[in-house]
Amino acid sequence: MKRTPKLSLLNQPHSNLQAHTEFIHRLQNSQDLKAAAKTHSNIFKSGLSNHTFTANHLLNAYLRFNKTTDARKLFDEMPETNVVSWTALMAGYIDVGEPREALRLFGRMAEARIQANEFTLATAINACSLLADLETGRKIHTRVETLGLSSNLVISSALIDMYGKSNDVDNARQVFNHMICRNVISWTSMISAYAQNAQGDYALGLFRELIYENSLALAPTQFTFASVINACASLGRLVAGKALHLAVIRRCHVVNDVVASALVDMYAKCGCIDYSDKVFRQILQPTVIPFTSMIVGAAKHGLGKHSLHLFDEMLARGIRPNDVTLLGVLYACSHSGLIDIGLYHFNSMQLKHGIAPDARHYTCLIDMLGRAGHLDEAYKLSTENVPLGAVDAALMWGTLLSACRNHGRLELAVKAGKRLIELNQQVASTYVTMSNMYASIGRWENAQGIRSEMKRRGVRKEPGCSWVELRNSTYVFYAGDLSSCTHGSEIAQLLRDLEVRMKERGYVGGSSGLVFVDVEEEAKQGVVGVHSERLALGFGLINIPKGVTIRVMKNLRMCGDCHEAFKLISEIIGRDFVVRDVNRFHHFRDGSCTCGDYW
């Protein structure tokens, strides 16, 4: 136990240094706010609170406990502040999720005649990053260059992150390229910038380069792995994802929760929900994020009831759901036809969980009602006074339009389509959908009218596409055009068979299940209104006739249950239908499934 100096000693000049040291030591080791406050009081009594160095320590003690109000009070009362006081307070505001206040302080530094240094600039860039404030970030970047700090490692990494989060990958790469010296954080920031901006291939490429560096100092961390696994998830790269899983296990003693969450998500997106579950169950104390990953993953696999069980389990463990969790729950209900439960969760979001439904929740609910054919209720919900931006509103009206299309509700489709055109969003696909709807009921003039309107306005529809992986190659299929793909005719035949079977079972196309051929394709054929439909498969490695193995990744939402798709495929192909992944196979026979490991 250390001896506490008596206050009387502090009045003597030779004891000042000792007192400083003692107070600072106590502040740094304060286990709770009460202890820090007590030390504060002692510092105040000793008169040392006027000392900037000591006061900064006190400031940090408060900030360590996220007490920004106390810290701010102290800061405002300090007779003299320096660059450390300003930077510390800025970082404190960032820690409590108030980056705007950090930038406000940064802006006030000049009038206080305090010159920002590399620490301050890195902190300010971090605030821009959190706000995705590209404009301010660019200004700070210019200032960094003016001050000759371009080669600073921390600032450069912060800039890469800021550009990445603001969707300016090119500038992130520019900063990365100009760095003289890089550490694993700069590499990870650049890899994440790619992964977060739908450039997963570049993320994987850069990760490969990092490995080739073969430097101990640049050994990938759990941060790096989480980013690359995320890239695999968005690309549907199961093999690479598994290799990364193995690498994490080999290199890291303990797989941390964030990496585990990324793995749960990756396996789900690559069609291996069993693996997701396995990884998830290995997490000792899963937080809201892995739970949410698992809920969403199960929902996308048509296992809505499992999602709901997970949600209950999460609540029973006292883990508070967030807005994304509720979105996952609604998504699960929507894709498994659990309307009443979905409505119950939507209605109790605010009251039970304190989460106000926003545009995304409304859209999900509209999708749920729309899928079930409750179009009038869905429309009513769309017209409720929810304040929406153009993009959110377009998502909502687009969802309603798809539902109207699937259920042939022309009059509501017209209303939804009109809204979309007014919003100047999804214009091309709206026109195509409307034209197809008119054509399907024989109203050729209306269909033709819309096509003329498209031409007049110069609206062109980009053909939609899906892709498959065949071993290490990716094949892209454009809507209505399978001919450009190897084995295209066989695949087309399989899709046609599937379509017939699904229709026999009463399946009505969902937003990404059945895709109308694009209008230009129809124009090529010189026929308006005769639409062909293209089915997308679920996922998995599927043996189709003549030994062609295809892996279909897209459109997991088809009929809300991929197992249903597998069953159908097995009926079409015969009894020897096998779904493979790298380690396991699933053999479907007479509607039941046998699984096994290859090794």
Added chain:
DNA sequence: GGTTGACTTT
């Protein structure tokens, strides 16, 4: 004394 990177989203 104060600075940089990760997971879930309709």
